[in-house]
Amino acid sequence: MSLKHGLLGLLNYSSMTGYELDKAFKASLSFFWQAKTSQIYRELDAMETNGWLSSQRFIQSEKPNKRIYTITERGKKELSNWLSLGEAHIDDAMRVKSAFLMRIFFAGETSLQQSLDLLHKYRESCLQAIQGLGEAHNAISEYGKMVCDERKSIYWEITVLYGESYYEAGLNWADKAITILEKEAQK
Numbered sequence: 001m002s003l004k005h006g007l008l009g010l011l012n013y014s015s016m017t018g019y020e021l022d023k024a025f026k027a028s029l030s031f032f033w034q035a036k037t038s039q040i041y042r043e044l045d046a047m048e049t050n051g052w053l054s055s056q057r058f059i060q061s062e063k064p065n066k067r068i069y070t071i072t073e074r075g076k077k078e079l080s081n082w083l084s085l086g087e088a089h090i091d092d093a094m095r096v097k098s099a100f101l102m103r104i105f106f107a108g109e110t111s112l113q114q115s116l117d118l119l120h121k122y123r124e125s126c127l128q129a130i131q132g133l134g135e136a137h138n139a140i141s142e143y144g145k146m147v148c149d150e151r152k153s154i155y156w157e158i159t160v161l162y163g164e165s166y167y168e169a170g171l172n173w174a175d176k177a178i179t180i181l182e183k184e185a186q187k
Helices: 003-013 018-028 037-049 073-084 086-094 099-105 112-147 150-185
Strands: 053-058 066-071
Touching (some): 003 073
């Protein structure tokens, strides 16, 4: 997935301001795709240049001016083409590229305590991520009402289920790794 396709997907449901898109993205997609606010606005400008979306500026006297983005037919076609190439992206989902796991692999060069500390921090991050997915459930409910199509929100729930399973697997792995290293420390 790319950021631009995530933004096109959100705009396919409803026109939004950049602020609303940033909020929607972070509430629903950020557990599997991270983006900074500046990246989102940069992509919106590029997508408008490509003709995938249009924007309309609204001048407001008591609030900052706002720009509302709307997906164009060309943008809908791009989103549809990207979605139809699903098979090409399955291999990407199966690849792991993790600097963290690289550190664990070579952690024998550090102290046992340093490795345990790292694993405990990872475990805590997994717990926080699982708690954060509760926000994703709330976002699904909120944006599901906007879209008025329950079938679409089922797919959103499926991605949150993946996130929960992913972080639960991380917790399970961390617990096993910590147990192994604690046994090693007792030797």
